[in-house]
Amino acid sequence: MRGERTTAHVGVWLGVAFAVAFATGLYSHAAQLATPPLALPAAPSRLYQVTQGLHVAAGTAAVPLLLVKLWSVFPRLFVRPPGRPRALAVHLLERGSVALLVGSAVFQLVTGLANSAQWYPWSFGFVGAHYALAWVAAGSVVLHVAVKLPVVRRALGEPVERTAAGTGPSRRTLLGATWLSAAIAVVATSAAEVPGLRRVALLAVRSGEGPQGVPVNRSAVGAAVAGLLDDPAWRLRVVGPGGAVELSIADLEAMPQHGADLPIACVEGWSASGRWGGVRVRDVAALVGGGPGDDVVVRSLQTRGAYRESRLPANFVQHPDSLLALRLAGEPLHPDHGRPCRLIAPGRPGVLQTKWVREVQVVTT
Ligand SMILES: Nc1nc2c(c(=O)[nH]1)N[C@H]1C(S)=C(S)[C@@H](COP(=O)(O)O)O[C@H]1N2
């Protein structure tokens, strides 16, 4: 069952999975930069939910594909290197590029899956390492495809035999089982995103349950803000080119209220939608002279943690559904969802939907 044809067929699908993961990963990385190199769209509001869902699904599908592909070439790891210096150099170069490819691919899949499970058995920063190795993986895939193109062409040109020469399962059975495991891996982790299919999602990292119908990643207690949320002295500080104002909950509730159905789309691949209510970010920014070209920085009551601050680019600030939410599902925000108010804007990664907001700063660019 081993051999060129197995390797080539599985390799094509693995290449597709890596290409999808690379493209959606670049998008996710750009979306998380404070000032992205080019303006990303604020609509459709579910765009990031889709791209990040695809990212995690493609990475998950790649696991069985990579395992089968490695198994199909395994005996080749032990071929004796040629003796002649020139042939040996070529051989070592080829082995080196394969080692880089396998190493970076395994690294990406392992760190990605571990991040989805919020398990960090390492000391390096996930985001920087996963991003850097994505380029190494992409480069070595391109090199590998270029080097192997003649073999791939030949292997794909031949039919996949229906029955094996001897006894035992055929190559066709093996390929079928491989597709099936990739499909099962995707369904078992991603079906949670499809209404009615959550029970099928046996490997989903989130139960899908939480206060007000939305799961919680970082609770108020976990973020060490629980004691600060019901302080009657809380004011939203708004700063901008026109000065500074302080708004109480009553002041915010006296402003025009707006409702929006928006998802929380976590980088880990899970997402959940809710009905949010509150004031528009652009209305708040306008109080301190914020104009259509201005970005907004939102800061949390939280004093530690990577996600206590985020920057909303001008086109997101202007979107009518970008809110400082005071309510979820018709009730005041649950403490774990960011009471007294949180940022919720369309088309953004979950990590940027800052909770327990204390300050809004208009930044003139
Ligand atoms: N202040 C603050 N805001 C935060 C976070 C955080 O750790 N601190 N976590 C973010 C992450 S990773 C996600 S996915 C969303 C999840 O929101 P939820 O925990 O309310 O579901 O909130 C974001 N907002």
Ligand SMILES: [Mo]
């Ligand atoms: Mo997240």
